[in-house]
Amino acid sequence: MDTFVSLFSPPPPLPTKTSQLFHASSPPFSLPKTHHSRKRFSRVQSKYGNFLDLKPESKPEVLDFDLPRLDPSSRFRSDVIIIGTGPAGLRLAEQVSQYGIKVCCVDPLPLSMWPNNYGVWVDEFESLELESCLDKTWPMACVHIDDNKTKYLDRPYGRVSRKKLKNLLMERCLSNGVKFHQAKVWKIEHKEFESLILCDDGNELKASLVVDASGFASNFVEYNKPRNHGYQIAHGILAEVEGHPFDLDKMLLMDWRDSHLGNEPYLRTGNSRIPTFLYAMPFDSNLVFLEETSLVSRPVLPYMEIKKRMVARLRHLGIRVKRILEVEKCLIPMGGPLPRIPQSVMAIGGTSGIVHPSTGYMVARTMALAPILAEAIAECLGSSRMIRGKSLHQRAWNGLWPIERRCVREYYSFGMETLLKLDLNGTRRFFDAFFDLDPYYWQGFLSSRLSLTELALLSLSLFGHASFLSRFDIVSKCPAPLVKMIGNLALETM
Numbered sequence: 001m002d003t004f005v006s007l008f009s010p011p012p013p014l015p016t017k018t019s020q021l022f023h024a025s026s027p028p029f030s031l032p033k034t035h036h037s038r039k040r041f042s043r044v045q046s047k048y049g050n051f052l053d054l055k056p057e058s059k060p061e062v063l064d065f066d067l068p069r070l071d072p073s074s075r076f077r078s079d080v081i082i083i084g085t086g087p088a089g090l091r092l093a094e095q096v097s098q099y100g101i102k103v104c105c106v107d108p109l110p111l112s113m114w115p116n117n118y119g120v121w122v123d124e125f126e127s128l129e130l131e132s133c134l135d136k137t138w139p140m141a142c143v144h145i146d147d148n149k150t151k152y153l154d155r156p157y158g159r160v161s162r163k164k165l166k167n168l169l170m171e172r173c174l175s176n177g178v179k180f181h182q183a184k185v186w187k188i189e190h191k192e193f194e195s196l197i198l199c200d201d202g203n204e205l206k207a208s209l210v211v212d213a214s215g216f217a218s219n220f221v222e223y224n225k226p227r228n229h230g231y232q233i234a235h236g237i238l239a240e241v242e243g244h245p246f247d248l249d250k251m252l253l254m255d256w257r258d259s260h261l262g263n264e265p266y267l268r269t270g271n272s273r274i275p276t277f278l279y280a281m282p283f284d285s286n287l288v289f290l291e292e293t294s295l296v297s298r299p300v301l302p303y304m305e306i307k308k309r310m311v312a313r314l315r316h317l318g319i320r321v322k323r324i325l326e327v328e329k330c331l332i333p334m335g336g337p338l339p340r341i342p343q344s345v346m347a348i349g350g351t352s353g354i355v356h357p358s359t360g361y362m363v364a365r366t367m368a369l370a371p372i373l374a375e376a377i378a379e380c381l382g383s384s385r386m387i388r389g390k391s392l393h394q395r396a397w398n399g400l401w402p403i404e405r406r407c408v409r410e411y412y413s414f415g416m417e418t419l420l421k422l423d424l425n426g427t428r429r430f431f432d433a434f435f436d437l438d439p440y441y442w443q444g445f446l447s448s449r450l451s452l453t454e455l456a457l458l459s460l461s462l463f464g465h466a467s468f469l470s471r472f473d474i475v476s477k478c479p480a481p482l483v484k485m486i487g488n489l490a491l492e493t494m
């Protein structure tokens with residue numbers, strides 16, 4: 001928890017890394033000529049035997065748009081203010097403004113490149129006609145369950161081009177007349193039929209609806225239940241390496257092998273209790289994105305522990321890092337309760353409970369849910385009707401979180417609670433059975449596409465595919481989360 005608080009204390013620090021464009025048809029990244037001497041690298045690597053002291057070399061990138069700024073002194077009044085121009089905020093702005101609704105986005109750095117590396121399943125972006133925003137795809141993914149077993153997943157995976165996606169959404173926003181205000185929001189106040197935001201530049205802006213899309217660290221949204229999140233924590237690097245052992249036509253979704261910890265009894269014991277895996281996107285034989293990841297832990301696994309395990313793993317795999325282009329510090333709150341529904345501020349993205357409680361993925365789902373929320377908002381604020389205040393808030397929240405979707409989320413949270421109880425061997429057995437399921441089920445689960453009935457069928461099928469020990473895990477460790485889920489489902493449907 002301390003780590004979470006220190007990483008997430010407001011104001012959130014701006015990440016120091018940038019995006020780079022990868023084109024599927026051309027080499028994904030052209031490595032700039034370096035003036036760093038080889039001596040420097042060998043000194044760092046031989047002294048510490050790892051890559052942790054190498055500094056990321058990329059500089060933050062900024063989009064080239066002439067943004068239509070809001071003039072706070074003018075009489076222009078927005079219908080909707082969206083706080084944050086991350087993937088969630090911009091997608092919602094693009095969608096709501098399509099209905100002719102006046103939208104203003106507020107962000108301290110609206111043109112800055114998003115910092116995170118986003119991975120999605122290609123079919124998720126294809127179904128949204130966003131596949132042109134992937135800069136690299138792999139026809140397959142693979143999972144190393146242990147040293148003796150690897151699963152090959154016949155489902156293409158892609159890396160989102162932050163630049164292409166942000167450009168696309170920004171262009172559409174501009175052509176729909178979205179305005180921008182460059183500031184940080186400090187406070188939101190609500191009146192009967194409108195809300196008002198107070199910005200750090202002293203300006204106050206009013207709108208019929210304020211939507212919080214300011215990410216996981218937001219404290220604008222209220223909860224009426226204890227926030228018992230799990231946390232996904234990971235350390236990632238985009239690195240130039242001397243070589244790596246990964247197939248270039250497969251992305252490595254999870255590597256649960258632990259042979260790299262053979263000479264590290266302390267790390268091995270910790271990993272047996274709360275395991276981490278390696279996630280890798282190989283771009284070419286010398287460029288790879290590597291991320292040591294704790295799928296979910298509570299309390300959160302210390303960040304330093306993750307880094308130490310990653311150092312041991314890369315050494316064991318014989319991966320020598322020459323240069324680091326980007327560093328990614330990842331901390332994602334998962335599961336826990338939804339925000340209070342309804343409330344006067346609407347939310348989308350990291351602050352709205354959309355993140356998949358069992359995987360930490362969110363981008364594709366946000367792209368898919370923003371149009372649904374936009375439609376609910378348009379039904380209230382569109383030209384022919386003027387529904388505001390409490391009715392507007394209720395319709396917007398129920399548009400994003402209808403009962404069925406809340407119940408399904410309870411199931412995914414049950415998945416997270418189950419994963420929290422599994423040690424390394426239990427986790428291996430779980431994924432061994434999970435990826436043996438009919439692809440309709442495992443793919444649907446990972447992409448939040450299954451109905452409650454389908455999730456119940458998935459559970460039965462998972463039990464059927466599970467080994468004796470895995471069944472024992474389910475029977476002995478799941479009753480408490482199961483009872484909790486049933487209780488929450490009952491509350492939701494009452």
Ligand SMILES: Cc1cc2nc3c(=O)[nH]c(=O)nc-3n(C[C@H](O)[C@H](O)[C@H](O)COP(=O)(O)OP(=O)(O)OC[C@H]3O[C@@H](n4cnc5c(N)ncnc54)[C@H](O)[C@@H]3O)c2cc1C
Pocket residue numbers: 083084085086087088089106107108109114116117118119120183184185186213214215216328329330331332348349350351355360361362363364
């Ligand atoms: C390191 C990392 C890697 C991830 N990788 C993946 C992945 O591979 N696939 C996936 O599906 N999901 C991934 N996620 C989860 C999730 O998709 C991302 O966190 C995503 O960026 C959330 O989008 P967002 O728009 O809700 O928030 P953010 O991307 O955090 O954007 C929030 C925006 O709000 C602005 N803002 C913040 N506070 C204020 C304020 N007070 N006033 C005005 N503006 C404000 C910020 O400047 C920022 O522009 C990852 C998360 C992290 C942290």
